[in-house]
Amino acid sequence: MIFASIIIPTCNRTDDLRACLEKLVPQLPADGSVEVIAADDGSSSLSKEMLTVVFPSVQWLQGPRRGPAANRNRGALAARGEWLIFMDDDLVPEPGYLQGYLDVMQAAPRQLCVLEGATMRLPKPPSLLWEAPENIRAHGHLTCSCNFAIRAATYRDMEGFDERYLGGVYAEDTDLSARLQSAGFRVEFVPAACVVHPIRHLPDVAKLARRWEGKVIFAFDQGASWLTVGWRLPWHVLRVIQSRFRNQPMSNENLHAVVLFFGEWLLVLCQTPAWVWKWMSAPRSRFWRSSSHPVPKFGF
Template identity: 30%
Template sequence: MSTPSSDPGSTPPTQGQQAAIIIPHYNDVVRLRTCLAALVPQIAALTQGDGPGPVDLVVIDNGSTQDLDPIRADFPQARFLSEPQKGAAPARNTGVRESTAPCLFFIDADCVPDPDWLKTALDLSGWDGIIGGRVDVFDETPPPRSGAEAFETVFAFPQEQYVTRKNFSVTANLLTTRKVFEDTGPFDGTVVEDSDWCQRAVARGWPIAYHPELGVGHPTRNDWSALRRKWKRTTAENYFAGGTDLVSRLRWALRAGAVLASAPLHIPRVLRHPALAAGERGPCIGVLIRLRVLRAGWMLRQAVFGERPLNT
């Protein structure tokens, strides 16, 4: 088992805080800085006098090679921990274990919370269950959008559908309580950790709800290689989540066919999307078809040959 450690200058959690904000991080200092710059004023606005703030702001670094000293110096309000085991799931588990607040707020290092995100989260907190908030996407590059950016604009983070139809929230914007987390158990990094954890919690009887007033922004992946890496990882996680016995692998092969067939069915969605300019629709359709073909190929290969577990 990995042993987490406090980074130099980190302080222990303050007793009596209402919530812990858990942020896993790996080699994304620029975006982490933007995330913390959005959160710290919200914490300050809720802090009374010279007393402690209402939340424990915890960043868990996953072995970054980038220098974290400047961001530690600029954001003394945050506690920085280290988790040597690779993966956001072990990092999040460490953040929970090394904090004491009864409410747990999960957000990703590359997300930008709305100006009222923390106040909204605190207003919603104390409910033993799971809350998934809205996740909007934004571009970090000037227009026109690349095919990857256009694809993410149309298809990334349908959070309301995830919560209301599939009983999970992405961890980019998820609220829960320590009681629910301890009953459900830790995140599992060998599968799609957010859907697996939420569905385990729901199976144990904990309710889940969608609250669009709780909003964060997430950058679109701006090129094909970034989009490919995301879906390569997600395809592997979903393969293990479905089981690796013979029957499960046969089902996985059939699902590969469904993924391939879904590409033309989703073209009208691209053509109708109001956020895309006319010149962005063609590249988006190209990425849609290319990605579905690639995913189907990965899935068929997994069904036939298997795949090595993640984070091993």
């Protein structure tokens, strides 16, 4: 009997996936009660070949190639566990990571349906040109989709991740978190289920800017008007960029970041009208159409 399914969405990061599994697979129970599924959105067969040779117990699935949200849903569709554990392919699980989740799951009352593990960012980013998510304390809501667990029945009831968040468009975890909150689910933080997220160099300006399109989708789902989205998104992005420089030292890399982030803001400013036009008349998600508890401030 499968008690928990670990779902790892991956895309053209064979080395990262292998490093993740080298730390994860030895933690699996010997009784086979936990399965591991790699949903592969990659364009080559390298990850599949690596899994076949090195980790034959890991199930490989072809992803839909529509971005992380759809890829996670693909893995969840094939999962057989009562609980679903989601982790990204570039995470390195700490010793006791899986047992930390299992201990809480096995003792969880029926009303506890969502768990969130700890994510440490290592090493410390040397400048603003490097990034990685970090979540090391309880917030009472889902803040980072790279390391969390949810009952499979709850995931199905919530219809998983919203697949309108395509490719490099972010905020699918913001949307899922908001839906869980609106539906009244409590999220319990599990510090023992800890992973390390290595830092990565920032992508180019175009990819940075495209992340913000998800905020437009989310805002319209909350009932924002096209005028509200049109002026508030560029202002919100500008304030976020300003906050990145808080308590940052002067350095050549941070000066480079000024140029990079200014380009990001300019692209958002230019692309916002097109995003507004694209999403203002698009259908809202089924959940938000029927919800009576919209999230205030539209996520800005």
